[in-house]
Amino acid sequence: MPPQDIAIVGAGLAGLACAKTLAAYDVRLRLFDKGRGPGGRLATRRVEVEGHVLNFDHGAQYLTAHGAPFAAVLDAARAQEWPDAGRHVGVPRMSSVPRALAEGLDIDLMRHVCAITGTPRAWYLHHLDARLVRPGRPFPTQPPEVEGPFDAVVLALPAPQAQALLQDPAPHLAGVLQAVRFEPCWALMLAFPERLDLPDTLRPDVGPIGWAARDSSKPGRDSSLELWVVQGGPDWSREHLELTPEEAAAKLLEGFAQLAALHAPGTTLPTPFFSAAHRWRHPLVEAPLGAPCLWDATLGLGAAGDWCIGARAEAAVDSAAALVAAIRSA
Ligand SMILES: Cc1cc2nc3c(=O)[nH]c(=O)nc-3n(C[C@H](O)[C@H](O)[C@H](O)COP(=O)(O)OP(=O)(O)OC[C@H]3O[C@@H](n4cnc5c(N)ncnc54)[C@H](O)[C@@H]3O)c2cc1C
Structure with missing residues (x-):
């Protein structure tokens, strides 16, 4: 039977696309991200300086759709062509694309997921206030919040971060990610x-x-x-x-x-x-996984992201679609 209680870690394009599709089924969903807003690498930095508000798309520069699913995402977000035909950007900023996809979804933001514990199909997520977790600083000693059980966990994170979280509950899946x-x-x-x-x-x-x-x-x-x-x-x-x-x-x-x-x-x-x-x-992505997603139906653990398929944002959405199909056929 397909999982009914699903946690998704990561609200970039892959996590949002997973959540949006799964939300159409009768499942209970939780979505966590360590960022202040959804979108991941479709990022816009806002700064106020000398009386000006400056917005920079400092992540993905433009988006191309080869297939219908990503074209539909761009259409729904009213993305526009730039700098020429066939290439698109979010309007008025790149983060408008994931924000459009996130509409109607409840996301626990600023939550850094630091561990997955439990047993197959009964997983617990451990998460901390993301402001406490800073690169180059010692890992916080505060006890994390623990939520669950979930009968499936989807990791929609860059492969190295998914690998770290899978190491304990599913070392065989973590091992596969080493090649990315x-x-x-x-x-x-x-x-x-x-x-x-x-x-x-x-x-x-x-x-x-x-x-x-x-x-x-x-x-x-x-x-x-x-x-x-x-x-x-x-x-x-x-x-x-x-x-x-x-x-x-x-x-x-x-x-x-x-x-x-x-x-x-x-x-x-x-x-x-x-x-x-x-x-x-x-x-x-320099070297992708070469498979559209990772999913272990017995464990109820999976992963999706651009790194499964290739170096463009569309790959994140295609990977999410593949993972949802795998989850629903479990
Ligand atoms: C500089 C740059 C330029 C790019 N240029 C282009 C381009 O021109 N065209 C193009 O198509 N693509 C481009 N890309 C790639 C594109 O942005 C990605 O393919 C796409 O955004 C990947 O989406 P994703 O959902 O797989 O991952 P991400 O967007 O990385 O989403 C992962 C999410 O997981 C969250 N997260 C990570 N760890 C944790 C944790 N422990 N707990 C909770 N949350 C966590 C992050 O905050 C993030 O929101 C570029 C990317 C960058 C950075």
Whole structure:
């Protein structure tokens, strides 16, 4: 019999798509995420600086739909084309896409799930206030909240995080995830006081920068602002992964200035009035699992995400659909 009490960990595209589809069946659902809002890597950073509200899409840059399910997600979110036909962005920001998908779902936000205990088809989730769990700091000693039993748990997390949670309850599933690899990426957010003499997108072949885009040129943005997102290329980001954000920001800004000078010789970049770098350890899939999802019907444990299929957001939705089909046929 298919599970009736299901916990989903992760409210990125994969977790939201799982929840949305499962909600149509007569099941009790709980959805947890450590973020302040849903969306995961379809992320928008909001900052207030010098009287301006700045929104940067510092995660996924644009979305492409090859199949009907993701096209329907983009349609429902009223995503628009940018920078050209066939590529889409959320409007007025990238996080609008997952937020549209999350409508009507109850999500326990700011909850960091740190362990799964129990027995097959009777699982307990241990979770902590996400503000207590900080990379590079000792793991909090506070006792976690424990909820359950759930007869199924779905992990809609990047593979390394799913692997850590599966290690105790299902080491064989955790082992399978070892083969999955991600390319890291440093993303630099920049606000300039004046317009730069550059095209809206740049994808250089050489140098530290892999991609640069005028974020404020996307539809529905405040075009009076000059906002850029500049990504380090995968090799550069891997080599410089352990820099501090300040160090990474300085180096990427230097790389961007060189790139700008190549495009318009003699150009000097104005000093940005806002600059911040964000390190993504698991942004884009380099080596996927090669199976659409993971599901052990006897245990009632499964996992979904882009990393099952490939390096694009659509893969997260397709993986979720495959996992729901597997769960319903249990
Ligand atoms: C810099 C960057 C650029 C990208 N560019 C593109 C692009 O141009 N085009 C494209 O198609 N795709 C792009 N992507 C990839 C795309 O964003 C992903 O494929 C997609 O968002 C993956 O969705 P997901 O649901 O599988 O995972 P995620 O979005 O990572 O969702 C996982 C969720 O789990 C939560 N979580 C993690 N650990 C825990 C825990 N212990 N407890 C509770 N919650 C937890 C996280 O907060 C997150 O919300 C890019 C990604 C990045 C970061």
